[in-house]
Amino acid sequence: MKEKKIKNNENDRMLLLISVVFAIFLWLYARSEIDPERTITIRDVNVRFENIAEIKANNLEIISPKEAKVNVKIKGNQSNISKLNKDSVSASVNLAGYYAGDYKIPIKVSVDVTNMVVESRSPETINFKIEEIVSRDIGVNLITKGSVADNYVLGNIKQEETVTVTGAKSYIDKIERVSAVFDVDGKWESTVLTSKINAYDKDSNVINEVSFSPETIDLEVPILKTQILPVRLNITGEMPEGMDTKDFSVEPNSVTIKGNSVVVNKIKEISTELVNVNDLIDKQKPVEILLPDGISLVDKDIKFVASAQPITIPRQKITIKNEDIDIKNAPEDYNVEIIETDELEFEVTPKNPISNKKLYKNSIVAFIDLAGLEEGEHDVKLDIEIPSEFRFLSKDPLYVKVKLHKKGIFDR
Numbered sequence: 001m002k003e004k005k006i007k008n009n010e011n012d013r014m015l016l017l018i019s020v021v022f023a024i025f026l027w028l029y030a031r032s033e034i035d036p037e038r039t040i041t042i043r044d045v046n047v048r049f050e051n052i053a054e055i056k057a058n059n060l061e062i063i064s065p066k067e068a069k070v071n072v073k074i075k076g077n078q079s080n081i082s083k084l085n086k087d088s089v090s091a092s093v094n095l096a097g098y099y100a101g102d103y104k105i106p107i108k109v110s111v112d113v114t115n116m117v118v119e120s121r122s123p124e125t126i127n128f129k130i131e132e133i134v135s136r137d138i139g140v141n142l143i144t145k146g147s148v149a150d151n152y153v154l155g156n157i158k159q160e161e162t163v164t165v166t167g168a169k170s171y172i173d174k175i176e177r178v179s180a181v182f183d184v185d186g187k188w189e190s191t192v193l194t195s196k197i198n199a200y201d202k203d204s205n206v207i208n209e210v211s212f213s214p215e216t217i218d219l220e221v222p223i224l225k226t227q228i229l230p231v232r233l234n235i236t237g238e239m240p241e242g243m244d245t246k247d248f249s250v251e252p253n254s255v256t257i258k259g260n261s262v263v264v265n266k267i268k269e270i271s272t273e274l275v276n277v278n279d280l281i282d283k284q285k286p287v288e289i290l291l292p293d294g295i296s297l298v299d300k301d302i303k304f305v306a307s308a309q310p311i312t313i314p315r316q317k318i319t320i321k322n323e324d325i326d327i328k329n330a331p332e333d334y335n336v337e338i339i340e341t342d343e344l345e346f347e348v349t350p351k352n353p354i355s356n357k358k359l360y361k362n363s364i365v366a367f368i369d370l371a372g373l374e375e376g377e378h379d380v381k382l383d384i385e386i387p388s389e390f391r392f393l394s395k396d397p398l399y400v401k402v403k404l405h406k407k408g409i410f411d412r
Helices: 002-034 052-057 169-174
Strands: 037-050 060-064 069-077 089-094 101-106 108-111 117-122 125-145 152-154 160-168 177-183 191-196 198-200 211-213 216-221 223-232 249-251 254-259 270-272 284-287 304-307 316-321 325-328 334-339 343-350 365-369 376-381 383-385 390-392 399-406
Touching (some): 052 060, 069 108, 089 101, 160 169, 177 191
Parallel strands (some): 325 365
Antiparallel strands (some): 037 069, 089 108, 177 198
């Protein structure tokens, strides 16, 4: 009887074990069928850069990358996977303890949904380039653009200002030039203008990753009034028989002066130095002119000659054709056409009246600037540059009529 009872207990245990195993099997089967395990990839998760403050505190800057993304592969049950979205996944890199150099820093990923396993991330590391921040004193070219009002010119303007440029060493090393541009267009009185500063690389691209101290530059811009005045020959000595002062002349017989408007408005003529009449008989004599205090010549290179005989200024007529005109700052999406004018003429003479120099056409630069113009017809001032030994006899500016129209599909 006792043996039979022991045998029954063993059978019960065996049945219980089989039941447990079967139950586990059923549970696993049901779980795999009803709540299966799945894998999902969350793409383009933003990677947070931790301890940026420490990088900055160590006078360092991250050159690259400026931002990073990672694809994360996650495994879990369907019920949990369904709760996942991009916001459920966070990724970061820890920048603590790094200094100037190149590093591969691992990406740490976490998921805020339970029972999830991060199977992989791509990429697993990020390549960082960290550089030391340096400062350098650099001269800024001070540039004016535009034209002041008619009958006014710019006075002497500072050409350069030194500023401190700060940034990562590689950016500082790329700097080819630094400049500040001041717009004087239409101005007729002295003023102070403020301009931001820009640094450029060798390809004239702006380098935005540097800072300046000071951030802007203030420039004193003196604007002077101009006026064309007659030149009077100031002669001394005994006048030869049969001659009077009208027989003597000076060339050029007029000159453009510049200065403070209050002073300029009071001046009616410019006199030469005293010249003895005997020095002017049968010959030409170079002479100097006398300028009041605060007054100077617009063109300081002009020479003056006096004589008792008529002085003939050598005049040379120059013709500019449409094909001789360079076009600057043409809008990329427009065709440019010069209309109504085939050629323009102007006259020049040597600044030294007794010079026989000739102006050759290949030494002339003629151009129009189309910056800021839109579709349509425009009268654009023709800018002409000639060698410094010559001056223009024509006083009025020349204009070119230009037509801008959008490029067609076959023009691009």
